[in-house]
Amino acid sequence: MSESSIAANGRFDRSVMPKVHIYAPPVTRRFVLAKTCPDCGKRTRMLGWAYEWHGATVVCLRCGREWQDGEWMPLPFMRGARAHNIAEAKDRWRRGSRHNV
């Protein structure tokens, strides 16, 4: 934060805040796939979300592998990246249940 972003009265001047916008295209459809995961090779369920202008995102609930628009997404080099993906997908599914997406 630069000095100039603090107004004279000490209050934060919102007009100079960078626009924080997380790009999230509208979800048009969500779905559950029951199939054999190409990554872990097991029968599994996958949660998927289809977007208006993009291909679908699909997450394997067994190994946490994620695909977007049919492309394998690189897993972040962090401990528990797959578990994190799974938790996030489930969480998102639950949230979506309340908002009907």
Ligand SMILES: [Zn+2]
């Ligand atoms: Zn898998």
